[in-house]
Amino acid sequence: MDKRDWLKISESEWEAICDRCGKCCLMTLEDEDSGDMYHTNILCRYYDIENRLCTVYEKRCTLVPNCLKLTPENVDKLPFMPKTCAYRKLFDAAYKQQPLKSIKGRAVSESEVQFADLEDHIVDWEDL
Numbered sequence: 001m002d003k004r005d006w007l008k009i010s011e012s013e014w015e016a017i018c019d020r021c022g023k024c025c026l027m028t029l030e031d032e033d034s035g036d037m038y039h040t041n042i043l044c045r046y047y048d049i050e051n052r053l054c055t056v057y058e059k060r061c062t063l064v065p066n067c068l069k070l071t072p073e074n075v076d077k078l079p080f081m082p083k084t085c086a087y088r089k090l091f092d093a094a095y096k097q098q099p100l101k102s103i104k105g106r107a108v109s110e111s112e113v114q115f116a117d118l119e120d121h122i123v124d125w126e127d128l
């Protein structure tokens with residue numbers, strides 16, 4: 001899909017592209033010295049993994065300051081988005097063939113994790 005076409009679609013069409021995989025709701029850690037980013041299997045406390053949805057969607061950017069609103073304007077400028085993200089597959093042919101694999105059974109809620117243990121949750125999943 002050409003980016004010029006994305007800019008013409010309605011908000012509801014844009015929202016419908018998301019397959020609600022929840023991978024963008026997994027926490028990332030940043031090394032303060034090197035700036036390197038690490039993915040973890042820790043899910044935002046507001047993500048409902050059973051029903052695959054954000055429970056605070058309308059207020060998400062207020063309640064979680066680093067929760068970013070994806071738009072047609074910024075979606076191709078976010079290299080940390082998962083390879084299997086439905087939006088990323090739209091604009092990047094290299095990711096089109098990435099199979100969708102659920103995070104259920106692989107992720108844990110941040111409400112169940114001790115902050116001292118965060119580094120133990122760093123993962124190297126092929127689909128992130």
Ligand code: SF4
Pocket residue numbers: 024025026044045046047048053054055056057060061064067068
């Ligand atoms: S607030 Fe919602 S959309 Fe944002 S990271 Fe948490 S679960 Fe995901």
Ligand code: SF4
Pocket residue numbers: 017018019020021022023024025070082084085086087
């Ligand atoms: S990674 Fe992409 S497809 Fe998955 S929930 Fe986030 S925005 Fe939707």
